Amino acid sequence: MIQQTLVLIKPDGLKKSLTGNILTRLSETKLDIIAAKIVKVSKELAEEHYRQLKDKPFFNELIKYIMGYYHKQKVMAMVYWGEDAIKKVRDLTGATNPEEADAVSIRGAYGRITTKGVYENVVHASTNEAEAEREIKLWFKPDEIIVGLYPVKIIKDTQEKRVWA
Ligand code: UDP
Ligand code: MG
Secondary structure: EEEEEEEEEOOHHHHHOOOOHHHHHHHHHOOOEEEEEEEEEOOOHHHOOOHOOOOOHHHHHHHHHHHHOOOOOOOEEEEEEOOOOOHHHHHHOOOOOOOOOOOOOOHHHHHHEEOOOOOOOOOEOOOOOHHHHHHHHOOOOOOOOOOOOOOOOOOOOOOOOOOOO
């Protein structure tokens, strides 16, 4: 089944200069990258992304982590697309807890658990199609993705916006 999945290189991955390694590992999947950008993560975006975890004891620390508490407020967001994309990327990513993740998975190789108990696990990957749709629509506008993944509508934009001077 052709699927799309959201991948984030989290702030620890960027801080540790792992971008190249992670992209190389992801290229093993032979999936297509159909969108990519560096995003400054606002509190609103962070909380919306992890809204299913709102009631967890680690939620506040998780929000600070994904916003980049010890580094610039940035993540790299990408959409990978192709046959069984969700499982292929999740398999390569490894288990949520970096200590339990397969040693050769991305999280097993590069993740750590902080003294506050946050799993700094370097990457995010969607776990199912519904989650992928919600997350891709949260992180990307239709025109930022080179494949028409979901239905769109045209609206007249009356708001002021910044353009190159
Ligand atoms: N997380 C954590 N402690 C936990 C569970 C999760 O710090 O006990 C963090 C971790 O960074 C994880 C993120 O919260 O990647 C989202 O959790 P989820 O259960 O969705 O795991 P994932 O889908 O990322 O494997
Ligand atoms: Mg998850």
